Structure formats: structure tokens, C-alpha cells
Amino acid sequence: MASADVSVAxxxxxxxxxxxxxxxxxxxxxxxxxxxxxxxxxxxxIVLSLLLPALEFFGEVSPVDFFxxxxxxxxxxxxxxxxxxxxxxxxxxxxxxxxxxxxxxVGVAIYLSEYAAPKATAFLKPILExxxxxxxxxxxxxxxxxxxPFLRDQIGLQVEVFNALSASLVLGIMLIPTxxxxxxxAMAAVPRDLRDGGYALGADKLQVSTRIVVPAxxxxxxxxxVLGFSRAVGETMIVLIAAGQLxxxxxxxxxxxxxxxxxxxxxxxxxxxxGSIEYKTIFxxxxxxxxxxxxxxxxxxxxxxxxxxVYE
Amino acid sequence: MSADLAAMETxxxxxxxxxxxFQIAMLSCMFVAFGTLVVLLADTIITGWPALSQQLLxxxxxxxxxxxxxxxxxxxxxxxxxxxxxxxxxxGVLTAIYLEEYADRERWWNRAIEVNxxxxxxxxAIVYGILGLAFIVRGIGVGRVVLAGGLILxxxxxxxxxxxxxEAIRAVPDSIRQGAFALGATKxxxxxxxxxxxxxxxxxxxxILALSRAVGETAPLIMVxxITYVAFNPTLFGxxxxxxxxxxxxxxxxxxxxxxxxxxxxxVLLVIVLSMNAVAIFLRNRYRKQW
Numbered sequence: 001m002a003s004a005d006v007s008v009a010x011x012x013x014x015x016x017x018x019x020x021x022x023x024x025x026x027x028x029x030x031x032x033x034x035x036x037x038x039x040x041x042x043x044x045x046i047v048l049s050l051l052l053p054a055l056e057f058f059g060e061v062s063p064v065d066f067f068x069x070x071x072x073x074x075x076x077x078x079x080x081x082x083x084x085x086x087x088x089x090x091x092x093x094x095x096x097x098x099x100x101x102x103x104x105x106v107g108v109a110i111y112l113s114e115y116a117a118p119k120a121t122a123f124l125k126p127i128l129e130x131x132x133x134x135x136x137x138x139x140x141x142x143x144x145x146x147x148x149p150f151l152r153d154q155i156g157l158q159v160e161v162f163n164a165l166s167a168s169l170v171l172g173i174m175l176i177p178t179x180x181x182x183x184x185x186a187m188a189a190v191p192r193d194l195r196d197g198g199y200a201l202g203a204d205k206l207q208v209s210t211r212i213v214v215p216a217x218x219x220x221x222x223x224x225x226v227l228g229f230s231r232a233v234g235e236t237m238i239v240l241i242a243a244g245q246l247x248x249x250x251x252x253x254x255x256x257x258x259x260x261x262x263x264x265x266x267x268x269x270x271x272x273x274x275g276s277i278e279y280k281t282i283f284x285x286x287x288x289x290x291x292x293x294x295x296x297x298x299x300x301x302x303x304x305x306x307x308x309x310v311y312e
Numbered sequence: 313m314s315a316d317l318a319a320m321e322t323x324x325x326x327x328x329x330x331x332x333x334f335q336i337a338m339l340s341c342m343f344v345a346f347g348t349l350v351v352l353l354a355d356t357i358i359t360g361w362p363a364l365s366q367q368l369l370x371x372x373x374x375x376x377x378x379x380x381x382x383x384x385x386x387x388x389x390x391x392x393x394x395x396x397x398x399x400x401x402x403x404g405v406l407t408a409i410y411l412e413e414y415a416d417r418e419r420w421w422n423r424a425i426e427v428n429x430x431x432x433x434x435x436x437a438i439v440y441g442i443l444g445l446a447f448i449v450r451g452i453g454v455g456r457v458v459l460a461g462g463l464i465l466x467x468x469x470x471x472x473x474x475x476x477x478x479e480a481i482r483a484v485p486d487s488i489r490q491g492a493f494a495l496g497a498t499k500x501x502x503x504x505x506x507x508x509x510x511x512x513x514x515x516x517x518x519x520i521l522a523l524s525r526a527v528g529e530t531a532p533l534i535m536v537x538x539i540t541y542v543a544f545n546p547t548l549f550g551x552x553x554x555x556x557x558x559x560x561x562x563x564x565x566x567x568x569x570x571x572x573x574x575x576x577x578x579x580v581l582l583v584i585v586l587s588m589n590a591v592a593i594f595l596r597n598r599y600r601k602q603w
Contacts, residue, residue: 028500032414035406036425039474042467043428046439049446107341115335124342126593131349133521133589135528137556138578141563142352145359145571173352176345204327206334227434234436236531237556241563261438261531268445268535286442290435297434 050290053283060277066284072247072258074281075267081281083288085247089257090289093168093239094232096253100172101228105179106214106221112180113187114209125181132177140241143170148242158254162244165253171238175228182227186220187213219307226300230293236261260289356582360575368576372543373558377569382577385558388458388546389527389584392554395462396469396526401519403466404473405508408515411474412481413503433471440468441535456537458552464532469522476518480511513599520592528585530556555581 058066061081069082108128112121147166151157159165190213198208214221244256245266264282272279371381407429415422444464484507492502533554546552553561555577562574 022498025498025500029414032406032410035403036410036415038403039407039429039432039470040425042443042470043432045447046435046443049443050439053446104341104345107338108345111338111342115338124346126590126597127346129593130586130589133524133528133585134349134352135530135556135578135581135585137528137530137559137563138356138582139352141559141571141574141578142355144563145575146352146355173345173348177349180345204331206331209334230434231436234438236436236438237560240531241560261436264438264442265531265534268441269537282442283446286439290439293434293436293439294431297431300434301430 046290050283050287053280054287057277057280057284060280061284070249072263075278079277081284083260083285085249086258086260086263086285087288088249088251089164089243089247090233090259090261090292092164092251092253092257093171093243093259094229096165096168097171097175097232098225098229100169101175101179101232102225104172105176105224105228106183108176108180109183109187109221110209110214112184114205114213121184125184128177128181132181134174136174136235136237137241139170139174140167140238143167143238143242160244160254160256162242162246162256163254164243164257167239167241167243168253170242171232171235174235174238175231178231179224179228182224183217183221186217186224189220190216219304222307223300223304226296226303230296230300233296234261234289234293236265240265260285264289353582356575356578359572360577360579363569363572363576364579365576368573369580373541373553374543377567377573380562380570380573382555382558382580384542384544384546385553385555385577386580388461388542388552389555389581391458391546391548391552392462392465392533393523393527395459396465396523397519399463399466400470400473400522400526401515404470404519404522405477405515407470407474408477408481409503409508412478413499413507429471429474433475436531437468437529438531438535440464441532443467444532444536455549456551457549458546459548460536461533461552461554464536465526465529468529468532469526472522472525473518476521477511477515480514480518481507483514484510513595517592517596520588520595524585524588524592527588528556528581530554530560533557534560555584 066081066083068084069080070084071080071082072085073080112125116124143166144162147170148159148161148163151159151163151166151169157165194212194216195208198212203211239259240262243259243262245258245262246256247258247263248255250257264286267278268282272282367379367381369381369386370383371379372383373385374380407425411422411426415425417423441464444460488506488510489502492506497505534557537551542551542553559574559577559581562570562577565571
């Protein structure tokens with residue numbers, strides 16, 4: 001901390017006895033640094049464990065075929081390794097779940113921050129946070145055994161048993177608490193003065209909410225969106241259980257599809273022989289996923305910095 | 313003049329209407345969000361209740377849905393939780409202390425550690441599963457055992473523990489540190505006897521939240537081989553299946569009775585995870601200190 005540095009600096013200028021070297025303190029510092037390095041080693045481990053088998057994979061399958069191919073059938077005798085169906089499936093799930101989660105999440109945040117009584121917010125927000133922790137395997141079960149029959153029998157949609165739509169809807173529901181609490185945090189941080197200024201100029205509550213509070217909190221809301229989208233891209237269990245394992249390029253959410261994560265989850269649990277091309281496929285696909293989420297996270301950090309409003 | 317007044321009146325009315333509609337729209341968002349989650353919980357409880365029996369809690373898995381239980385899975389989840397606590401809390405808190413109290417932000421490696429943790433928090437859990445598959449299970453050769461699963465889950469939740477511990481440590485005001493320094497305390501004495509005790513509620517909250525996430529996590533465990541059929545109590549170095557994985561396996565079965573079992577096991581998991589979360593959030597709101 002800065003305070004310690006200042007005290008050391010002052011000690012040297014006022015010619016007090018030199019600071020005693022304490023071996024214990026140095027040892028503590030070494031232990032702390034070692035703990036911090038573990039996280040760096042984790043990243044190195046992830047990158048290495050993905051990159052090395054993926055490079056071997058690209059020695060056997062050309063990267064051009066991999067990134068532009070439109071047929072994904074790595075386990076077939078006549079194997080095809082075009083990753084596009086998986087990418088399209090992933091993006092479609094993320095798109096539909098975002099369509100559910102973004103408006104509803106921000107709506108909940110606006111209600112909690114601008115309309116609900118403070119006591120109601122103090123009661124409802126913790127419940128929302130608790131609900132954010134529902135395990136994804138339970139959500140996947142719900143998508144398969146409740147949402148799909150509901151869409152088919154009650155709404156009358158011609159959905160397959162495994163379909164992108166019910167997985168997306170449930171994934172969207174899963175994201176709402178996260179997006180709502182993060183957006184509400186951002187809106188709660190907007191100073192009262194700004195709202196009062198708006199009211200003083202004759203604005204009504206709708207105008208204050210949508211033209212003052214939301215723009216002022218936009219960096220937090222955008223960060224919540226990117227985090228939500230990136231979680232949708234990386235979510236495994238819901239899509240593995242409810243969206244199926246049929247890699248095809250389709251933009252019809254009623255169809256069975258396969259996402260990147262579902263492929264990894266479905267292939268990684270079997271006893272795929274080490275060193276086989278199927279085994280290496282997991283890593284090539286995993287690397288694709290890792291890069292996608294990494295880029296989104298870097299974009300999010302950028303956006304937050306760019307649009308951040310600082311209030312004192 | 314009267315025309316102006318009439319115009320103002322209609323303007324006021326349409327404004328009031330718009331405001332009303334907006335408020336109703338926001339309120340409906342609340343109802344949809346909470347409503348679906350309530351439907352989810354209700355559906356799981358109604359489906360699973362008949363199968364929620366002592367057999368489920370203490371029995372062994374079976375190919376007969378009527379005789380199947382989840383004791384090995386529940387025990388393994390308990391072990392995994394303890395392992396995650398044992399590893400992630402010390403490593404996470406020490407990292408947080410380093411970053412908040414010792415690290416010089418001017419040094420590039422300290423900034424790199426920070427950005428690195430930010431990025432790790434955004435890595436999908438299944439990617440940690442791939443890491444586990446490559447290193448722990450096959451590379452080092454620990455095998456598909458409880459310890460391997462615990463280590464992978466530790467890595468999954470470590471960023472959460474670090475971030476929440478940092479926030480807790482940062483919330484301790486500098487005057488406390490300066491007071492201790494003024495009394496002649498060394499740096500570590502300040503951290504160990506003043507800063508850390510003051511930040512314990514925040515650290516506890518973050519740790520319990522991380523633990524509840526680890527307990528409900530499925531995808532990485534599938535990758536590091538929480539195998540399907542374990543008809544004995546797990547040990548630290550033995551094969552295992554965890555409760556979420558058991559739910560996944562039962563969900564996959566075509567037999568409807570197994571899906572009922574899945575719902576019953578889901579109730580058990582929900583009770584464990586949601587009550588841990590409730591405790592954590594209660595702790596946070598109860599002990600939130602105003603300096």
C-alpha cells in the first residue's frame with residue numbers, strides 16, 4: 001500500500017536508523033506472490049493444454065477447412081471438420097437468449113431502481129441474487145421436461161424434442177438475474193442530483209428513467225450485456241441437455257442443433273482414446289470457444305472504460 | 313388561449329398515459345422474470361416430491377429407478393465442496409492480500425496478474441474441464457478421482473474468491489492501517505491483525521458464493537470423468553460421481569421414472585446451493601460495515 005511506501009521514504013530522508021530487514025516479512029511477501037502466480041499458471045495451463053493438441057489437430061486438418069467448412073461430422077468414418085455449424089448454433093443460442101434476457105433484465109433493473117419502494121428493492125434484490133445461483137443442470141432439466149412440452153402443447157409450436165428455442169428461453173431466464181443485478185448496481189450509482197435536475201426541468205419519471213438514468217449507467221449496462229452474452233456462449237449444460245447434438249447450419253430455432261460447448265461436453269465424457277483425431281478435435285473446438293470468450297471480455301473491458309461516467 | 317390550454321391538457325394526459333404504460337411494462341418484466349423462476353422451482357418440486365425419499369438420500373445407484381439412490385453422488389459432492397474450500401479460500405485470500413496490500417501497480421507483472429484474473433473469471437467452466445482432461449487426468453496421471461475434480465473446481469471458482477476478497481480488503485479504511493503502523497506494527501502484523509479480521513464478513517460471503525457455484529457445477533466434472541455408475545462410497549483417490557452429474561445422467565435416461573428421480577435429486581441440490589447462497593447474502597447484508 002501507498003501508506004507503507006510513504007513511511008519508508010520519510011524514514012530515509014529524516015535519517016532515522018535504516019529500516020531493519022525482517023526475514024519473516026520477506027517470506028510472507030514471497031508466499032503471497034506465489035499464491036498470486038497460481039492464477040497466472042492457470043492461464044498458461046489453459047493456453048498450453050488447448051494449443052498443443054490443437055496444433056497437432058491443424059497438422060492433420062487444414063485450418064481453412066476447419067474455419068470455413070459447413071459440415072461437422074468428426075466422429076463419422078467419412079469425417080468432416082467444418083466448425084461453422086457449431087459456431088452458428090452457439091451464436092443462435094446466444095442471440096435468442098440475449099433477446100429474452102437483455103430487455104427483461106434491464107426492465108427489472110429499472111423497476112427496482114426507479115419505481116419500487118426502497119424496502120421492496122431491499123427484499124427483492126437478494127432473492128434475485130439467490131435465484132442467480134440455480135445450477136445449470138437443473139435449468140437444463142427444466143428446459144427439456146417443462147419448456148419444450150409447454151412450447152409444443154400450450155403454445156402450439158412445431159418444436160423438435162431437442163430444440164434451440166427452449167434452451168435459449170431457459171438460458172435467457174438464467175441470465176436475467178445477473179443482468180438485472182449488475183444493471184441495477186449501475187443505476188443505483190447514478191447520483192440523485194441528476195434525477196432531481198431532470199425533474200426540475202419538468203421531466204416525468206419515464207423521461208428521467210430512459211433519458212437520464214439509463215444513459216448515465218450505460219457503461220455498467222453494456223458490461224452486463226457483454227458478460228451475459230459471453231456466459232450464453234460458454235454455457236454448457238442447458239444446451240447439452242435441451243438443444244441436442246445435431247450439428248447443422250439452420251436459423252430456425254425450433255430445430256435440433258449443436259453448440260461448441262455441447263460438442264465438448266458430449267465428446268469429452270466418453271472414453272475417447274488419447275491422441276486420436278477425435279480427442280484432438282475437443283481441443284481445437286475448445287480453443288475456438290476460448291478465443292471467442294476472451295475477445296468478448298477484452299471488448300467489455302474496453303467499452304466499460306470508454307463509456308464510464310465517474311461521479312463523486 | 314383556450315386552445316392552448318386544451319393542447320396542454322391533452323399533452324398532460326398522453327404523458328400520464330405513457331408513464332403509466334411504461335411503469336406497467338417494467339412491472340411486467342418483474343413478473344415474467346420472477347414468475348418463470350417460481351414456475352421452475354414449483355415444477356421441479358412437484359415432479360420430484362414423490363421420489364424424494366430416504367432411498368434417494370441413502371441408497372446406491374441402480375438400473376431400477378425404484379431402487380436407485382444418490383448416496384455416493386451426495387457424498388462426493390460434499391467431498392468436492394470441502395476440497396474447494398480447503399484450496400480456494402487460502403489461495404484466493406492470499407492472492408487478494410498480495411494484490412491489495414503488497415503489489416506495486418506500477419510494475420507490469422502486477423498489472424498482468426490483475427488482467428489475468430479478470431480474464432480467468434470470464435473463461436467458460438467447460439474450458440477448465442478441458443484443462444483438467446489434458447493435465448490432471450491424463451498429463452500428470454492423478455486419474456479420474458475426487459481430488460482431480462476438486463482441484464478443477466477450485467480453479468473454476470478461484471477468480472470469484474479473489475475478486476470478492478479484494479473488495480472486502482479494499483473496504484477497510486486506510487486510517488486503520490496507519491493507526492497500526494503508527495503503533496509500530498510491521499506490515500504483516502497490520503494485515504494479519506487489523507485488515508484481515510475487519511474484512512472477514514466480505515471474504516466469507518465471497519467464499520460461500522464461490523462454494524455454492526462449485527457444488528452446482530456440472531460441465532467441468534463431466535470432462536474430468538465423474539463417471540456414471542458408482543455403487544460405493546467415494547474416497548479421495550477413487551472414482552466418483554457428483555450430484556449434478558447424477559442429475560444429468562438421470563435426465564438423459566429415456567425412462568420417465570428416472571426423470572422423476574432427476575427432479576428429486578435436483579430438489580436436494582437446490583436446497584444445498586440456494587441455502588448456501590441465502591446464508592452468504594444474509595451475512596453480507598448483516599455485517600456490511602459502515603466505517
